[in-house]
Amino acid sequence: MTTQPDMGLIQNILQFIGVFVSFSIAYVAYRGVRQTESSSLLRLATAFIFLGFGFLIEGLVGLGNLVVLPISTTEVVVGGLLLETTGYFFLAFSHVVDVLISKRLGAALLVFPVITLTSTQLADILSILSFYFVLYGVVETVYSYARTRKPDTLLIAMGLSLIGVGTFFQWLSLLYQYVGVLSLLQIILQEMGLLILFTPVLSFAVGGVKVNGTV
Amino acid sequence: MAQYRTQVRIIADVLSTAKENNTEGTGVGVTTLLRKGNMSYARFSKLLSELVGSGLLVELDGDKISKYVISQKGIQFLDAYFAFEDFAQSFGLRL
Numbered sequence: 001m002t003t004q005p006d007m008g009l010i011q012n013i014l015q016f017i018g019v020f021v022s023f024s025i026a027y028v029a030y031r032g033v034r035q036t037e038s039s040s041l042l043r044l045a046t047a048f049i050f051l052g053f054g055f056l057i058e059g060l061v062g063l064g065n066l067v068v069l070p071i072s073t074t075e076v077v078v079g080g081l082l083l084e085t086t087g088y089f090f091l092a093f094s095h096v097v098d099v100l101i102s103k104r105l106g107a108a109l110l111v112f113p114v115i116t117l118t119s120t121q122l123a124d125i126l127s128i129l130s131f132y133f134v135l136y137g138v139v140e141t142v143y144s145y146a147r148t149r150k151p152d153t154l155l156i157a158m159g160l161s162l163i164g165v166g167t168f169f170q171w172l173s174l175l176y177q178y179v180g181v182l183s184l185l186q187i188i189l190q191e192m193g194l195l196i197l198f199t200p201v202l203s204f205a206v207g208g209v210k211v212n213g214t215v
Numbered sequence: 216m217a218q219y220r221t222q223v224r225i226i227a228d229v230l231s232t233a234k235e236n237n238t239e240g241t242g243v244g245v246t247t248l249l250r251k252g253n254m255s256y257a258r259f260s261k262l263l264s265e266l267v268g269s270g271l272l273v274e275l276d277g278d279k280i281s282k283y284v285i286s287q288k289g290i291q292f293l294d295a296y297f298a299f300e301d302f303a304q305s306f307g308l309r310l
Contacts, residue, residue, distance in 0.1 A: 032299035032310075036223045040308040041299065094308055144307030152305035200305035204298060 014187045015059030021194040022052035022087075024201050040094055047090035054084030074123075081126040088133035088167070091160075095140035127171035134164040152200060159196030166190035224310065225252060226266065227296045233272060233285040234293065242275045242282030 026048035032041040057080030141157040166189035173182035220228070232251035236243045245263070252259050263283070266272040271289035275282045285293075300310045 028302060032302060035295055036299050036310050037221065038223070038299070038303065038310045040303055040310060044303070044306055044308065094306065141307035144304075148304055150304055152301075153307050156306055197306075200302050204302055 018055035043094040051087030092133040092136040162193030
């Protein structure tokens, strides 16, 4: 039977896979920004940079629990969750053309943790916000698939759906018991989703695009 | 809803036209490129100079009218552009 430290170790490994996948997607998107000056790719890169750092912080906090590093505090976990939620926000609003609205909502998102809430309440709010942002991303991606009929787009919608269910479990784990099981389930679903999101990066790497002709 | 073309999209359109319409290898005329560029002649002339200056298009010396062919660098640029467009579309986004 899996013990609590084992579960923590699995969760940490999965978090660091999330870090790798997120930064890989961000890197390809950033290369795209440099090549095409696309604002959509810029928002995509920003989303995955935030997600990557969010996972990194959560992974490091978990590592702190295992090897007794002085970084395991609730505030740091909330910080990681905030980064993750901001990442999902940018992912959802990559679809929105009106950048001004995104900026205003982004500012609101960055300001609201200042409101005096307990760490648990904050984590709760961030998890449910993440869920709605991912849900919005799923709807937009499915809509985009209906227009383009591109199989990769449908795959990404599936990946986002898994991440969405994962964030829902994350929220549940804050409310109910069986926290360990729910957290593990959440991370497994999120990682499966992220690995699916990694597919375009893989096909990009296999394609071996060389970028020389910048304008 | 109107979909605005970015500068890079316009460049990709012009380069694609230069690539696809150069079937005989003698280059593509300004009129053909301008039709695909879908912009004013003054703005298009400026863009054409920039594309030649940056080495994405090569101007061929003709008797009366100039013709243009896409360079190797231009082909590489187009390949990269379409790869990133494909990448963005996978996430349901437009470049």
